[in-house]
Amino acid sequence: MVSLRCKMVVKEELKKLGIPYASVELGTVDLLSKITRRQREILKSSLAGCGLQLLDDKxxxxxxxxxxxxxxxxxxxxxxxxxxxxxxxxxxxxxxxxxxxxxxxxxxxxxxxxxxxxxxxxxxxxxxxxxxxxxxxxxxxxxxxxxxxxxxxxxxxxxxxxxxxxxxxxxxxxxxxxx
Incomplete structure (x- = not known):
């Protein structure tokens, strides 16, 4: 995420999926709890639909x-x-x-x-x-x-x-x- 718009999109997607988070900053999301593999895949897919990428590689x-x-x-x-x-x-x-x-x-x-x-x-x-x-x-x-x-x-x-x-x-x- 390199813009404020990206942060808004990520917040929106997390909210839609019912995934609680503490904060969304440029490039990072602090979740309040672990998410399931299924939630992760859905989030990855929904972010990709918005032109964003969920990164796994350190x-x-x-x-x-x-x-x-x-x-x-x-x-x-x-x-x-x-x-x-x-x-x-x-x-x-x-x-x-x-x-x-x-x-x-x-x-x-x-x-x-x-x-x-x-x-x-x-x-x-x-x-x-x-x-x-x-x-x-x-x-x-x-x-x-x-x-x-x-x-x-x-x-x-x-x-x-x-x-x-x-x-x-x-x-x-x-x-x-x-x-």
Missing amino acids: KQILIEKIKNVIVEMIHYTDELPKVNYSDYISEKLNLDYTYLSNCFSDVKGITIQQYIIFHKIERVKELLLYDELNLTEISYKLNYSSVAHLSNQFKKVTGLTPTYFKTLKKKRRQNLENL
Whole structure:
């Protein structure tokens, strides 16, 4: 689950199936009691019908946790952490960053850093389309060392300059779930 909408869908499905839960967070559900194999299969099927996946593989679950930390950090906080992203992710998941990085690269085929960059660029697009902040403010908000660094990274990922992108407004943001 990488969006608030996903959380709502999961809550709805759990409610429909009468499965009591304590909390639903991005990527995790805390159930109040164990569910039967049959309930699990029904839940898996109903979530698949909504475009969501119930994960069984521990490595895949870890990858989802990493993705969720990154999504929350970039899209749902007002200010990015001032520490290295590697330290932040490692601290949040209470695991060694090298281990996390190796698992992530093995499964996703890209590095955690590349994943962070893709999400930061999506956030830049969003902020450009809102038209509330200028590039200097956006670069500061997303912890870029300079506007030039943000612009270079933006162009490298999108093929466009931030200014040109802003004038287009036709090129819409990708769904977070597709990154």
